[in-house]
Amino acid sequence: MHELALTAIGKDRPGIVAGVTKVLFELGCNLSDCSMTLLGGQFAMIMLIEAPDGLSASDLQHSLEPTASRMALSITVTDATDSTRGPEHLRPYVISLYGSDHPGIVYTISNELASQHVNITDLVSRIAGGIYTVMLDVELPPGLDASTLDARLRPIAAEMGVEVTLRTAEPDEL
Amino acid sequence: MSSSAPVIRKVLVYPDPRLKQPAAHVERVDDTVRSVAQDLVDTMAAHNRCVGIAAPQIGVLLRIIVVDVSSHPKAEESHGRLVLINPRISDSEGSAIGREGCLSLPEITANVKRAERITLKAVCLDQKNLDVSTSGFEARALQHEIDHLDGILILDRAASAAEIFPRVKSTKKGQ
Known part of the structure; x- marks a missing residue:
């Protein structure tokens, strides 16, 4: 497994989370940290994903294109290796x-x-x-x-x- | 309290700087203090569903508050109308989150953490010392009003910006 970062934003409507996570699930991805919220009328998603070896950021981006197009979402997938934090976050x-x-x-x-x-x-x-x-x-x-x-x-x-x-x-x- | 015609004072709205200033200790209960207290009672009564008001909200930087939750559906415990001079919380326990509004932030409500039970000491209009022990909504209202005496608003108490809500739908984007 390796880690990818996905960001998506688009006009809010029901089904965005389901539409995006369906693709992730079917490709064998596992979600780790996520933040999703409504800003004005725009729904924004940021997520870290554990992806199977062999599924690159560009593969995932490509697989999400039909969903992005259907739901009018702007989606970007990037590599997120080394995204774990050190133990020094104090105070x-x-x-x-x-x-x-x-x-x-x-x-x-x-x-x-x-x-x-x-x-x-x-x-x-x-x-x-x-x-x-x-x-x-x-x-x-x-x-x-x-x-x-x-x-x-x-x-x-x-x-x-x-x-x-x-x-x-x-x-x-x- | 006097039976003269009610005086409805203008309620200051943030960012009026007087709302952020600490109010002065009342040295003695004189005609000025009695008049401010009556104006607070009348001004509070003029606002629908209002359960409390503090002197800084009408531009008077003295430590005087009025709280009356007796007709509010959320109030389980009530001491009726409390007109309190120099109120000071002497003991508190527990904590609970509740949604609060404020006449001085008319377009905002916020989730605020308050003590569940408080005991306070204050002076009444008859100059007698008073101890009040209460809980729940009445305790919340008293803590909110005492905060005003120290220039503290609900925006200073909200745990996160996600706990702050517009009271009316935002018109900024023409919605």
């Missing part, structure tokens, strides 16, 4: 940002995070009532204090007129 934090919507909020914050070597592992944003909300799961590198990062993010957020909070994502102990 998870959540950054939440919200404020009146305008272009550049995600860019400005992610640019600062990149300059501090903070890794983003998840980003979800929603627009509602003119208020743009972004939540980022991040990992702090060794040597960067949460309080230092917080002190750097606050003036940047204030400049953009958005609220920012940084909190630990350590799970509650039950």
Whole structure:
């Protein structure tokens, strides 16, 4: 087995997940991590697939073409070897940002995070009532204090007129 | 409470900066405080299904809240109308996720994690100290309003952006 990555997006309708996974199942693929969601009216899928040896990324892409065409999906398959992560993902934090919507909020914050070597592992944003909300799961590198990062993010957020909070994502102990 | 004509105050809507500021401790219950409390009661009553309001929402940065869940179907426990000055949660336990709306974020609802049971200490309009122990929806409403006194909105509490929902269908894409 080897690992492939599949991304697909298209206008939402019933049957997209079934249409794509039917092809995968019939070719002997096994799903690993997947993320699928509706963004506005577009349904987006991202998945890692364990594919049988002998089924290349381009073979799978080719096999999916009839489904892509029937469901008006844009599908891309690529090799995803070495997609397993090392054990070093420590110190998870959540950054939440919200404020009146305008272009550049995600860019400005992610640019600062990149300059501090903070890794983003998840980003979800929603627009509602003119208020743009972004939540980022991040990992702090060794040597960067949460309080230092917080002190750097606050003036940047204030400049953009958005609220920012940084909190630990350590799970509650039950 | 006085029986003069109700005063319906304008409810501030985010991004009004006053909603993000901490409110000041009330030093003594005077006519100003009694008048703000009455305006909160009247303003809350003017909004359908509203179970709580905090002074910063009408632009008064004092630690005063009003909560009344007695006529709400979700409320299992209710102390009737609570007009609380300097409320402070002294004990809490458990946690539950619930969908909350806010007059100051009129187009949004969000899933927010709150303590299930709380005990709070506050001062009443008659200047007496009051302890309230409650649970469920009333505890949730009290925590929401006390958050307003610290400039905390439901968007600060939502666990993820996927837990935030438009109250009316987005019109951004002409849907």
